Amino acid sequence: MALRFEHRPTETDARLVDRVWRTTSDAEATMTSVARTCCHLIVTRTPGRLLVSLRGPETRATTAPVPPDAEFLGIRLTLGAVFRPHPATSIVDSHVSFPVTHSGQVVIGGTEWETPTYENVEQFVRRLRDAGLLVPSRLAGAELDRHRSTRTHQRHHRAVTGLSQTAVAQIDRANAAATMLRDGLDWRTVVDTLGYFDQAHLAHALRRFVGHTAGGLGTADEPTMSFLYKTDPRPGS
Template sequence: MALRFEHRATDADAGIVDRVWRTSSDAEKTMTSVARTCCHLIVTRTPGQLLVTLRGPETRATTAPVPPDAEFLGIRLTLGAVLRPHPATSIVDSDVSFPVTRSGRVIIGGADWETPTYENVEQFVRRLRDAGLVVPSRLAGPEPDRHLSTRTRERHHRAVTGLTQTAVTQIDRANAAATMLRDGLDWRAVVDTLGYFDQAHLAHALRRFVGHTARGLGTGDDPTMSFLYKTDPRPGS
């Protein structure tokens, strides 16, 4: 059975959290982890074990194990937001785990915190913000100085997000395409809507960033894959 995701917006401070989601597994399996532009704090609960992991941006689709009888909570940070001391640049295509106490509290920044739940993510994020451990994205706010060179703006973007602007646009667009195909839209409409050159261009992007073909996504077989939700119609924004 495929993973079923529940998700919601959050009223945590702007520039810090983009989305909150949760799901659970009923049996041991594998899933396709699609490429992502943002960092995720993921809480995994299995019988007798609690794991808290910060996953960095992912530049390609990979296969990931899914333990049985597990509950997952995901906190998707805004593009460029930082959970100290782990900027996105240090964990691209990687992750870091946080220690957990015997009482089930997570240690971040040398202090122990109540492990968040789906219902209290906002309080958890605000406490980390007040402690200076989570920092809003430096990409938020006014448009960058137009007098800066393209190279300087690109260097700033990569220093904040760990990715080039082109990579962010490509990954966001592929995720949007996958979502549209799973919703039953024909590949031709996806190509026209998202600005792919042709079917081959779309197919290459899906293989690289999503790990599935347009046909596989559109058949209704519901492949087991990491969370896809409707993204901004302007990829990279």
């Protein structure tokens, strides 16, 4: 089974949503869910069933089931954006499911909302923002506050994102490494570009955060993985 992802940026507030993606499955299987730093709102449509969940940051790669004949929509929130009443700190390595009505609406914050599609995500996000359910990240201003100590910055970062600054950097770097390897770059180039000590250091990071080593990426036999993408030309961004 191969999951082919389509993705795009959004025209809404960049402090709220980073990217939107979608894919479909053709058979029941499993996939590797790679570590991630941001929360994702996931809409899963299968014959006769609709599921909506908010997945938190994941600190390691895991194996996830994939139902057959499913359509997936993902809304990747910006790092630090808060989806009330479920802050990232409360769902690290976990998720929360939202009730869905018989008419196909999702209940968030006690209110029924039209379930978003790939085409109308912006409208959905604006409504949540206007209702105070989706709040912009509070990281940017705090990171620029030079009067705060390093320890205070670190505590604030973890309180907002659920992860330490070190964990975010490690996960982002491993995802960038996997993307570079899938693009056909040699592991030596990846090590030199991203600052890994050696091949063993890279392999350890890939196993922990991506679930696979360099040898399995960028080949015809590449395992099925959750969405990986890189939009910034700088490695690790």
